[in-house]
Amino acid sequence: MAQVNEHVHEHQEATCWELLQEVKDPEIPVISMVEMGMIHKVKVESGVAYVEVLPTFVGCPALEIMKKNISEKLVEGEGINEVQVRFVYDPAWTSDRIALDARDKLKSFGIAPPPVGFQPGDTWEVTCPYCDSPYTTIENLFGPAACRSILYCKHCKNPFEALKPIY
Amino acid sequence: MGELLQVETAQEALKNQEYTQALVDLLFQLADDDFILAYRGSEWLGLAPHIEEDVAFSSMAQDMMGHAVMYYEMLEELGVGKADDLAQLREASAFRNAILVERQNGAGGYNDDPHYDWAYAIVRSYVYGLHKKVRLESLLKSSYSPLTLISRKMLTEHRYHLMHWQVWLKQLANSTPDARARLEAAIAKVWSDAGELSDLGPNAASITGFGLIEAEATLREVWLKETQAIFEAANLSWPGEPGAAKERGRAGEHTADLIQALATLSEVYRIDPAASW
Numbered sequence A: 001m002a003q004v005n006e007h008v009h010e011h012q013e014a015t016c017w018e019l020l021q022e023v024k025d026p027e028i029p030v031i032s033m034v035e036m037g038m039i040h041k042v043k044v045e046s047g048v049a050y051v052e053v054l055p056t057f058v059g060c061p062a063l064e065i066m067k068k069n070i071s072e073k074l075v076e077g078e079g080i081n082e083v084q085v086r087f088v089y090d091p092a093w094t095s096d097r098i099a100l101d102a103r104d105k106l107k108s109f110g111i112a113p114p115p116v117g118f119q120p121g122d123t124w125e126v127t128c129p130y131c132d133s134p135y136t137t138i139e140n141l142f143g144p145a146a147c148r149s150i151l152y153c154k155h156c157k158n159p160f161e162a163l164k165p166i167y
Numbered sequence B: 001m002g003e004l005l006q007v008e009t010a011q012e013a014l015k016n017q018e019y020t021q022a023l024v025d026l027l028f029q030l031a032d033d034d035f036i037l038a039y040r041g042s043e044w045l046g047l048a049p050h051i052e053e054d055v056a057f058s059s060m061a062q063d064m065m066g067h068a069v070m071y072y073e074m075l076e077e078l079g080v081g082k083a084d085d086l087a088q089l090r091e092a093s094a095f096r097n098a099i100l101v102e103r104q105n106g107a108g109g110y111n112d113d114p115h116y117d118w119a120y121a122i123v124r125s126y127v128y129g130l131h132k133k134v135r136l137e138s139l140l141k142s143s144y145s146p147l148t149l150i151s152r153k154m155l156t157e158h159r160y161h162l163m164h165w166q167v168w169l170k171q172l173a174n175s176t177p178d179a180r181a182r183l184e185a186a187i188a189k190v191w192s193d194a195g196e197l198s199d200l201g202p203n204a205a206s207i208t209g210f211g212l213i214e215a216e217a218t219l220r221e222v223w224l225k226e227t228q229a230i231f232e233a234a235n236l237s238w239p240g241e242p243g244a245a246k247e248r249g250r251a252g253e254h255t256a257d258l259i260q261a262l263a264t265l266s267e268v269y270r271i272d273p274a275a276s277w
Ligand SMILES: [Zn+2]
Pocket: A128, A129, A130, A131, A132, A133, A153, A154, A155, A156, A157, A158
């Protein structure tokens, strides 16, 4: 019996991960929270889904919205009656957690993805998401959301946003 | 519980009354510093020198407010009270922030002919930020695991604040004689309070004894050394040993500025604790 239960839970957890692909980052609607690398763990026990989320920024005002969106989505799953979302800080979210294929989606949305494998002391060089030119300048480290900066492309003369390297 | 022991959860901390007391005392300092300075930052809304700076300053104030919330929630976990109540319903004498962060932004009030001092905002934010960095780095080795985890996260955000203030400091220091004079006046004003930042309060011996954070002298030494290098790189003369206000914020002594700030920031909450934004 225990084994059967385990099997059911595994199946339910897989369903949850699929459903979570549909929960988008409230501030970047082309990327899911799974692709952002924000979902750490999903566990299902007796109809309750426990989700551990890694915040990108401690004071991100979108966290409560994310919590609500996750809960509303997961109760659609068969046999899920309750959802408990918890924010955890171990491991810490870093921008390297963003899925590689999600980086192209960010670009298509006009947001330059953060560099991969950024180390302290590295220089943050950003290429334009529109024309790929490296000839860009940072206009403002702080953009409309804490996780983004505002840049300007001197080649195609477009302003654009970039996700900050968090490392 | 000695220095070598690691405390993993609030439940575990609560088994030792003295440890809990030291932890609570430290958390109030961390929370109140960020909370009150974030409030002062929010008072710049619409008043910063240009629109980009307005966005940047609000963004940093929001980060700091987020950090304060984390600390208040840790206090809530330790059974001290509800996080929102801790932020908004305590009297000034229960606050443990350093005097530096409660000082008004300048002459006038937010709704009453504000003549805020931008140079003071830069220097206060930067000097505080440099100290906060040292404090967070020390907390990475704290005996209270929840503090080490959250500090690591906060540092990733905080380094962008420091980069921002570094740009401003360098620009003003190498700008017109007027800008330079204002910057130097601001440094003098900040410096007369800044010495209190590394004060760990009346319970300091217990806080450091339990390995929650390093000793005051260590924090102070690292912070001053790093700050001195930054001042020198910007061609600013080193103001020497920092002073402290006559009130000791870490012991619950505060100026009228804090009383004013608390009255304003908690006005809505006191009228209607369930009000949502
Ligand atoms: Zn371009």
